[in-house]
Amino acid sequence: MTSRLDEAIGWARKFSIFQYPFVTACCGMEYMATACSHYDVDRFGAGLPRFSPRQADVLFVVGTISHKMAPVLLRIYEQMAEPKWVVAFGVCTCTGGFYDNYATVMGIDTIVPVDIYIPGCPPRPEYVLDGLLKLQAKIQNQRETGERSAPEPRPEFSV
Amino acid sequence: MNAESLIQAVKDRFPKAVEASHAYRGDATVVVHRESLLELARTLKEDPAFQMNFLMDLTAVDYSAFGTKPAPAFFASSGVAVRPSTTIPDKAPWPGPPAFGRFVVVYHFFSLALKHRLRVEVPVEETDAEVDSLISLWGGANWLEREVWDMFGIRFRGHPNLKRILMYDEFEGHPLRKDYPVNKRQPLIGPDN
Numbered sequence: 001m002t003s004r005l006d007e008a009i010g011w012a013r014k015f016s017i018f019q020y021p022f023v024t025a026c027c028g029m030e031y032m033a034t035a036c037s038h039y040d041v042d043r044f045g046a047g048l049p050r051f052s053p054r055q056a057d058v059l060f061v062v063g064t065i066s067h068k069m070a071p072v073l074l075r076i077y078e079q080m081a082e083p084k085w086v087v088a089f090g091v092c093t094c095t096g097g098f099y100d101n102y103a104t105v106m107g108i109d110t111i112v113p114v115d116i117y118i119p120g121c122p123p124r125p126e127y128v129l130d131g132l133l134k135l136q137a138k139i140q141n142q143r144e145t146g147e148r149s150a151p152e153p154r155p156e157f158s159v
Numbered sequence: 160m161n162a163e164s165l166i167q168a169v170k171d172r173f174p175k176a177v178e179a180s181h182a183y184r185g186d187a188t189v190v191v192h193r194e195s196l197l198e199l200a201r202t203l204k205e206d207p208a209f210q211m212n213f214l215m216d217l218t219a220v221d222y223s224a225f226g227t228k229p230a231p232a233f234f235a236s237s238g239v240a241v242r243p244s245t246t247i248p249d250k251a252p253w254p255g256p257p258a259f260g261r262f263v264v265v266y267h268f269f270s271l272a273l274k275h276r277l278r279v280e281v282p283v284e285e286t287d288a289e290v291d292s293l294i295s296l297w298g299g300a301n302w303l304e305r306e307v308w309d310m311f312g313i314r315f316r317g318h319p320n321l322k323r324i325l326m327y328d329e330f331e332g333h334p335l336r337k338d339y340p341v342n343k344r345q346p347l348i349g350p351d352n
Binding site: 067068070071074101103105110111 | 349
C-alpha cells in the first residue's frame with residue numbers, strides 16, 4: 001500500500017545517497033574504484049561521500065572489523081540520523097570472511113543491523129553497483145515515515 | 160662479515176653468553192642467555208666491528224606445542240618445507256628449539272654500513288618470562304616489545320610503558336600463546352561467538 005507521496009519520497013531518497021565510507025581494509029581499493037570516474041557511482045546519485053556520520057544516509061562498512069573497532073562502528077552508526085541504511089561491503093563485514101580468530105567480528109550484523117550484503121574478497125565494482133541498485137530498490141519501497149525495514153533474518157546454523 | 164665469521168666474532172667477544180649458534184642457509188643465529196642480552200646488543204650496535212645500527216625485528220616464539228602435532232595437510236602437500244630439506248646440502252642445519260625455556264625472544268639486527276645480519280635468540284622460562292628492554296639502544300623497540308607483551312605475555316624489564324598495543328585493555332590472556340584456546344572470543348560488544 002504505497003501512496004504517491006511515499007513513492008515520491010522514496011524516489012528522492014534513493015537517488016541522493018550520501019554515504020559514510022567506514023573503510024578499514026583492502027576492500028577500500030574496490031570502493032575507491034567504484035567511486036571514481038570509470039565506474040562513476042554518481043550515475044546512481046551516490047557520488048558524494050560524507051565524512052561525518054551526521055550528514056550521511058548510508059553507512060558503507062568496507063573491510064574487516066576487529067573487536068577493538070566494534071564499539072567505534074556502533075558509535076558511528078548511532079550518530080547517523082534516521083532514515084539510515086547499512087551496507088556490508090566485502091565478505092569480512094558479511095560473515096567475518098576467512099578470519100575466524102580472537103580478533104575479528106564475525107559479521108557486522110552482530111553489532112548493527114545490515115540492509116545489503118555485498119560479499120566478495122573484495123567485491124568487484126560491478127558487484128558493488130549491483131548492491132547499490134538493490135539498496136535503491138529497498139529505499140524506494142520503504143514507508144513514508146522513513147522507518148527502516150527489519151534486517152533480513154540470518155539462517156541459524158551450527159558447525 | 161658472512162654468517163660463520165659473524166658467529167665466530169660474537170663467540171670470541173662473549174664466550175660465556177653464547178649458548179648455541181647455527182648458520183642456516185646463510186642466516187646467522189646465536190642463542191644467548193638473557194643476562195647478557197643488553198650488553199651483547201650494545202656491543203653489536205656500537206662496536207666498529209659490528210655496527211648493527213638497525214633493529215629490524217623483535218618478536219617471540221612459543222615452543223610449548225612444537226612437534227606435538229603433525230604438520231597441517233596444506234603445508235605437507237604444498238611443497239612448503241616443514242622441516243629442513245635433506246636434498247639441499249646444509250653445513251649447519253637448524254638444531255631445533257632451544258634446550259630449555261618455553262619462549263624464545265627473537266631479535267634481528269642489521270648493519271646498514273656493513274650489510275650483515277644477525278638473529279639473536281633469548282630463551283625464557285614461562286614462570287619467569289622477562290628480558291631486558293632494548294629501548295635504551297633502539298627507540299623502535301618500544302612498540303615491538305609492547306606487541307610481544309601483548310601477544311605472548313613476556314615482560315621487558317625497564318620498559319617505560321609496557322601495556323597492550325594491539326588488543327584492548329579488557330582482553331584477558333595472550334592470544335599467540337599456544338595454550339590460548341583457539342575458539343575463545345572476548346568481544347568488547349556483541350555476542351561471544
